[in-house]
Amino acid sequence: MPKPVQVNLDEVEQNPDRAAIKYGNKEVVQKMYSITKASLEKWLALMQDRPEFAQGLLHPTHKIVLIELDVFDEFVRWMDKNRYRRRS
Numbered sequence: 001m002p003k004p005v006q007v008n009l010d011e012v013e014q015n016p017d018r019a020a021i022k023y024g025n026k027e028v029v030q031k032m033y034s035i036t037k038a039s040l041e042k043w044l045a046l047m048q049d050r051p052e053f054a055q056g057l058l059h060p061t062h063k064i065v066l067i068e069l070d071v072f073d074e075f076v077r078w079m080d081k082n083r084y085r086r087r088s
Helices: 009-014 026-033 037-049 069-081
Strands: 066-068
Touching: 026 037, 026 066, 026 069, 037 069, 066 069
Parallel strands: none
Antiparallel strands: none
């Protein structure tokens, strides 16, 4: 069995050029965006409900969630742009 990939969260946080990293787990995304676990859970649920962003979440097992960092970044920008719009 191959060893799991270890990600140094301090390097991820300080390296804006994250081209080599495509996916992150919840802890990595929390650290990168400086958000709480509760906020991340809400955002991921909203992201899952939006068809244009749902492909950015992978659930290989019932405990593991992988988040495509580029899609998550697009989602955060979408949230910022649409924060004052009424929900339909």
